[in-house]
Amino acid sequence: MKKNLIIIFLFIFLYPAVYNQPNGEVRIWKDTLTIPTYKIHDPDVNPMFFRNQSYQGASRVIYPYPLMDNFSNIKQDKTYTALYLENRYIKLCVLPELGGKLFYATDKTNNYEMFYRQHVIKPSNIGMLGAWISGGIEWCVFHHHRASTFMPVDYKLSENKDGSKTIWIGEIEPRHRMKWTIGLTLFPDKSFIEVNVKMFNRTENENSFLYWANVATHANNDYQIIFPPSVKYATFHAKNSFSHWPVTREEYRGNDYYKNNIDASWWKNHPDPVSFFAFDLKDGFLAGYDHGKKAGTIHVANPHIATGAKLWEWGPGERGSMWDTKVLTDNDGPYAELMTG
Structure with missing residues (x-):
């Protein structure tokens, strides 16, 4: 079974402005981004099988994930893989090593940060598995504050026939073996981000799920x-x-x-x-x-x-x-x- 959801994020501005990019084209590329990061020490290699706790109204089932709650005050520069999309209106960045978070999106017409833009990675003990960071857009799939929100996800860059380009992120989550994938698309000469959400139940069992985009703004x-x-x-x-x-x-x-x-x-x-x-x-x-x-x-x-x-x-x-x-x-x-x- 597959569920599809298409959503659109728009900029709001009160004056007309046009900023040139050659032929109104969309650029897509992979690079690196260095961000000051507070270190988390390695988790126990043996996943915690059960802890009788509630997490936002649900049972806090951690297994088979590691519990990432060994925080520190050590801040050091860390270089991340960064995926970029850009057209004449918008430049955005996705960090696949941090759960596929849409890290920032800038309105080039007025330099407005569409989402809350962090200049540091500072995790705290808020997530299902402990480590959680604020900012950008967190993709909450299957369970609120997705378990893998601070873990690497798969990614792919796509160029489409209509001139649009898409960053795809996703994973097969290990608890129920379900799959999710999310595509972020920019179009030539259009000042919005299209988000295509796909969720797959790959198993023979019925599984409950939810989806929320956790959109942080300044x-x-x-x-x-x-x-x-x-x-x-x-x-x-x-x-x-x-x-x-x-x-x-x-x-x-x-x-x-x-x-x-x-x-x-x-x-x-x-x-x-x-x-x-x-x-x-x-x-x-x-x-x-x-x-x-x-x-x-x-x-x-x-x-x-x-x-x-x-x-x-x-x-x-x-x-x-x-x-x-x-x-x-x-x-x-x-x-x-x-x-x-």
């Missing part, structure tokens, strides 16, 4: 998250707490703060870490917009397939900002996650 007091106008309510992970959207009028997750007519669409209005899922999503987009930079990012997909949209943020308060401005980065500041799938 956030500040001018940053606003935009659910479709038809979204009137938001909910928490297990649908055990609801609020009006965008202006909250009720307690949310036991927090009376949200009774005070809070405009929850603004990053600055959440003092602590929080999640809001769009309830009963009918329209196929989710966006974030920086009013100060007059630029932003929008995700567009078939709403009958990509049925979810979510805001997650650490928040500007002391407890949350410790994580996204100190634990997970050195100097790249806070971020929000616009998750969709």
Whole structure:
């Protein structure tokens, strides 16, 4: 059985601009990228068979993967394989050694970073297998925060008949032996990234799966998250707490703060870490917009397939900002996650 999903990431900008690249062509190439990286010591060669723990509402089954939780404060330059796509509007970089993360995408018309761009690799003990890094787009396949998000994946570079070019990444995951592959495509003279998601159940067994694109964006007091106008309510992970959207009028997750007519669409209005899922999503987009930079990012997909949209943020308060401005980065500041799938 195979499932396909095509999604599109667009740049938002408020003025026309054209930047020349010869014949509007798309370039694709493989190179290296050197990034300061905090060292993780080698994991135990014997995978942990079982640990009676919950991970985001699921059993934390680690086997047959290694547990990567032996962190250090040793920072040193490390050179990674880097895959690049570029046209007259966009330049993007994918790191196959770090789970196929879309590491950055730059709008060449205004130098806006479409996604949260890290200048350091600083893992922390957040993932299913321990090591997890923030920034860019994390491809969450089969299980939320994919188990192999900090591990190498396969890749292939393709040139297409219409002049577009595609970076393919993917793997066969060892737990259920299912396969996923994701293609990122740029077209000549078009200012969007097309993402083609394919998931395969290669086995004779029925297996559950999910898919989320964990899209990190730079956030500040001018940053606003935009659910479709038809979204009137938001909910928490297990649908055990609801609020009006965008202006909250009720307690949310036991927090009376949200009774005070809070405009929850603004990053600055959440003092602590929080999640809001769009309830009963009918329209196929989710966006974030920086009013100060007059630029932003929008995700567009078939709403009958990509049925979810979510805001997650650490928040500007002391407890949350410790994580996204100190634990997970050195100097790249806070971020929000616009998750969709």
